[in-house]
Amino acid sequence: MLIKVFGSAVFGVEATTITVEVNVDKGIGYHLVGLPDKAIQESSYRIAAALKNVGYKLPGKKITLNMAPADMRKEGSAYDLTLALGILIASSQIKAEQIAKYIIMGELSLDGSLQPIKGALPIAIKAREEGFEGFILPSQNAKEAAIVDGLKVYGVDNISQVIDFFDRDIKLEQTIIDTRKEFYKILDHPEFDFADVKGQESIKRCMEIAAAGGHNIILIGPPGSGKTMLSKRLPSILPPMSLKEALETTKIHSVSGRMREHSGLMAERPFRSPHHTISDVALVGGGAYPQPGEISLSHNGVLFLDELPEFKRSVLEVMRQPLEDREVTISRAKFTVTYPSSFMLVASMNPSPGGYFNDPDAPVSSSPAEMQRYLSKISGPLLDRIDIHIEVTPVPFEKLTDARKAESSVEIRKRVTKAREVQTERFKDLDTIHYNAQMGVRQIREYCKLDEASMQLLKSAMERLNLSARAYDRILKVARTIADLEASDEVTGTHISEAIQYRSLDREGWLG
Template sequence: MLAKVIGCSVTGVEGLLVQVEVDLAQGLPSFSTVGLAEGAVREAKDRVRAAIKNAGYSFPQHRITVNLAPAAVKKEGTGYDLPMAMGILAASGLVDGSRLERTAMAGELSLDGSVRPVPGVLPMALAACREGMDRLLVPAGNAAEAAIVRGIDVYPVERLDQAVELLAGRIALAPVLLDPAELFARHRDRYPVDFADIKGQEYAKRAMEIAAAGGHNVLLTGVPGTGKTMMARRLATILPDLTLEEAIETTKVFSSAGLLPEQEPLLVTRPFRAPHHTVSDAGLIGGGQVPRPGEVSLAHNGVLFLDELPEFKKHVLEVLRQPLEDGTVTIARASSSLRFPARFMMVAAMNPCPCGFLGDRIRPCTCTPLQVQRYRSRLSGPLLDRIDMHVEVPPVAVQEMLGQPEGEPSAVIRQRVNQARSRQRQRFAGTAGIHCNAQMSAREVKKFCRLDPASADLLGQSIARLGLSARAYHRILKIALTIADLAGAAMPDQSHVAEAIQYRRLQFDI
């Protein structure tokens, strides 16, 4: 007998429906799986056999062939266990095959018949809804994550026999309902840090607010202990609130990587990723034998923080150039090519020299000029040119810091950032792929950022005096437009351009 069940898979961060075809034929008892099944999928036969027996059903003594279609796509993971078992039971006549139509399912089976959670359920649910499925059976631990998707009924199953009884119509099980608005209201301000913790450093905090308002990349330079890391870790708290679409995009990446936190079916706060400087290029960008999302994709719609930037391997930093420009990462293999989202804000921090105290008023620098030059040459010019804002963070005296009042809380700053982003959404309405000023191309800069004669003359003189590149010229215009958005102005004026220029000067001291 032949039975067909709709299973679910994930390729990259996108869901894919897989037809699980089960054939029971006469012959010596055997169990074979075809259709480019990798190790965990081939091992499913032992889990499925034990789960069916321990759930109280008879395992058929036939020649069993399981085909996973489309056969040209590699099949990875343990999510095929449940559809395989259901296909075997349907082919044996224990489940009505007609009730399997327009029903997708995924889940790992334990030997006792219980259904365990699997990664990537949110992309699977989106794919099932897109393909017109009516029902989706998932492990109970993944049900809330899948219920975020509207237009499909999500049923949580804890055991194999429960799934069989549900499809046979012998038990009633209510689909899981989840209100994303409730999750946003409950968790939106759940950040462990706040900008109010930072005292002093008004210039640097102003730069971080501008960066958050326009989505600009930032390089913080200063001696140790000036608060570079402290500010970077709080940047996510002043970024604009996530929209539901952005939250689903971010959650898809974490779900596919198996990193979605428990009890958080939807990520409603901006991600913050801070990889160590020993990270490999595959760990940062993504890849591996089975391509997985890297840190740049896990920072999608959030912040990627690179502390001690010159300590990263040079070839690792160079692979950042393409995602910084395009907002995506393409992992090409001989058999396939996968694309991962990587639209993030990069914040980097570095010391001015190897010992860290060049320019410090108290502690003398012990580095030779050659050591300083070698240290700074670890960062290539093209990479620095792609960082919008270069901010020097000076040291703050302890006495001055103790006398400072508490700074503005993140919620107040985020309100101003939200207002600036609202102006940008109106500006780019109808322009595909652009959500903030930093994402503008040269064409959009020319269209949306028109300077008056005085401002254009100031910028032209500064470009000539500082020897800036054409890319730096456009980035200054983007920063000036963000400053104008924060001020509520329609177009940048001379003061906005002057402030934007000062965020590019540090590049030429490095």
């Protein structure tokens, strides 16, 4: 008897429906074809034990299973449940007249219970697109899949529940979640809050500007000055994600298997902080079966690189194109996958190998030559993609012991969100530009026009401070964001003056 059961394969962040054809005939043998990987080939042992432990058996006949399309590589153990049900139906052990209306996925344990799978959200989206009525999957992934409207999602704990659903018409409990309620419930209670940070008002202002315009930022300062503490709080002042952004972000984390069990839509912007020993592939994505890297897991959020000069130069250089294109494409001989990677880069570093400025009272001092050699580990092209450079100094004792509460992240985010709304309106006719940091030369010339006095101020500052040519456009972008925070249509000399302060590494004596 021949039967067809439907599963799904995930490539990149998109899913493709897989038709599992099962034929049970006279003879003996178990033949699994259709380019399965080792994990799928081993499924026969898991299926045999699971069926026996729930009162069924693997038939002693010739079983042929084909995973179509047969020329597409299949990977992972998530097809166990699909294959097991196909075998039971094809061997007439159960009846399942409605099986073709469902996508079925799940990894089997030997006792028949189900383990979670990767990519539940993109699979659910594809199932709805192709007109399937429902999606049966492990209960740990049910909330994630239930984000998709118009698809019945059934979370199950054991294969026997699925058998009873099809063979005995015993109803399964449908997983239903209120997507909007899930999305908004934690927005006003961030885990890390700027109210916890004592002093550093100028750095908080800098962070607010970076968040408002989506600007990449680098913090330079000695150990203990608060660089990491400030960076961890940046996501809390970024504008809330739209539902579209939340879906995109959840898809990427779903594909990589990073979703927490029984979790639904991701409402918080991601914050990724890889160690400096990370490899090129781990950062940008790849592998024999391409998986998203840290830059894609940071999509719509923040990628924090602590101690930037300690990262391998090759690792930092592979970020240059994704920073510009906001996506990364991984090519293999037979296929290509593209992962989105629109993130804010936040980097921190010490100004010298010893960690301190030219301070005679510092416990470790470095010569100007050592400082220059240390700072030169960061290439000009990478630095060119970082709009804001800011020096962070240690907090004095008086500020540390100040009992007054600082401004909260929620208050700062209100101003940031208002500035982003101005930018959204400004760039509404442009598909690739949504905020100031993404502006090209044409948009800078159009939206950052200066009067004569402001132009002279900028010219004078560039000459006096020996600012490099690449600093010109960056200063204008940042000045435009400062103007947006003040609800100003024009970029004035005051905005230019503040923006000039945020180009420390372009000054002579840093990176020249």
